[in-house]
Amino acid sequence: MNIIHVNSVIQSYDIIIGNKIRHLVGKYLPKSYSAILIITDSNVANLYVEDIVHGCNVQDVFVEVVSPGEQAKNINTYYNLQSKAIEYQLDRKSLIIALGGGVIGDLAGFVAATFMRGIDYVQIPTTILAHDSSVGGKVAINHESGKNLIGSFYPPVLVFYDTDMLKTLPEREIRSGYAELIKEAMLADSELLERLWNVSLPEVHMEETTYFLERGISIKADIVEQDERESGKRMFLNLGHTLGHALETKLGYGVITHGEAVAIGLLFALFVSNRELKADLPIHALKTWLIKNRYPLVLSLEMIDDLVKIMKYDKKTIYKQIQMVLLQGISAPVIHMIDDSKLKKYLTAFVMEEMKEGI
CATH class of the missing domain: 3.40.50.1970 (Rossmann fold)
Incomplete structure (x- = not known):
């Protein structure tokens, strides 16, 4: 215990x-x-x-x-x-x-x-x-x-x-949970992220899952203690959630799980970070891991206008400007404002370059 x-x-x-x-x-x-x-x-x-x-x-x-x-x-x-x-x-x-x-x-x-x-x-x-x-x-x-x-x-x-x-837990719920573990590792622990890349779901052993859970909880607890009401550092925990929440709303709550939506959001956050911040983040490693573990990559060009509109209603939007959590590197998150036109441009490029037919 x-x-x-x-x-x-x-x-x-x-x-x-x-x-x-x-x-x-x-x-x-x-x-x-x-x-x-x-x-x-x-x-x-x-x-x-x-x-x-x-x-x-x-x-x-x-x-x-x-x-x-x-x-x-x-x-x-x-x-x-x-x-x-x-x-x-x-x-x-x-x-x-x-x-x-x-x-x-x-x-x-x-x-x-x-x-x-x-x-x-x-x-x-x-x-x-x-x-x-x-x-x-x-x-x-x-x-x-x-x-x-x-x-x-x-x-x-x-x-x-x-x-x-x-x-x-069914396989979909295992996938859903591990997406948040990937997020926490990206925010604060490169060693944890490297261990997660080697995980194959759902064959992962419970002992290993327990370790990941305790580490993920510790990362979140540490961030929450520093900023309980989400006025600063706690906003970093929304990594992947700007697009993730919009996808859940667009597709209908429950069509994909929260974690499956966040997984797509994480991939997009890395995509934008590499272009907007000139970062060098492991987008290929993440995409490979998602495909290996059967995450549905369901995002199409026809959805982009609706997704941007939904993101404007997000809690993280300030003065009608969409805020995204991006990464300058692993364990180096930042809050970045992105206007509608640039967001649409990035979403279009993301769909064209990184999406595959949903599984």
Whole structure:
């Protein structure tokens, strides 16, 4: 078992990582609670919800199950969960547990952040991707105009990560999670990146995945501690997300996974960095790795105008200018403003030179 502590101005918390520890969640809760509401999706509920219920050691434990996938992060699901919290008579001494991947973490965290002006919540990630989203306290739901446009900064009181639950992940979810690990390595650890280039999914061993997860979480926690509300360095964590979020919105939430979209966004960020900043980044190595591991490279010339329009609605856009996270080199990120015409030029060249037919 490994414990990583995250210092937060709002609320500091521990990230506990271990194998087969989900039955012990009640032992590590930071305080006693009047009631617990577990929010999960139908895929995870069938596998793990009973283990968490039995491990809570609280008399009143309620479970709400939502549909799996990015489509669940909508205003209607959010409102229904608020109504259930009221129906179950949760109070300010109650706890919400987010049991699932990044979608559940974002959704349940936003419910907790806004119920009675904010109650405690615990993140119990069940995917590789959620190693990233469960850390840092960014919670949100989607709007049809863009991803995560309605949300808050609201840290959990605990992140409880049982790596044993990763063994049931389908291949697409493994791909999705490793894209964020690649991102974190590009931001801060060239040695980690070199190790990741040698990974073949989904044959990678769990011991190696656990190492990657702990390193990725440490990188993100370090950045978050320096800039909790994303006014400076934390913006670097959006590497690959400007195009990635736009792709998710354009294609329809859930058509490709978040990590698959971010993977294309990372490739584009390297493409732009090499041209705009005269960098020498390993775009060929990344593209080769993505193709080897069956990432869908789905981007066409017909999508460019819509993608630019969607990017203008992105949270990172300031004064209607699109901000991209680029790299001067590995471990050397920068924020760079790009106007619409130049962005369209780069997207066109990117599609022509780097995209292949989607897998």
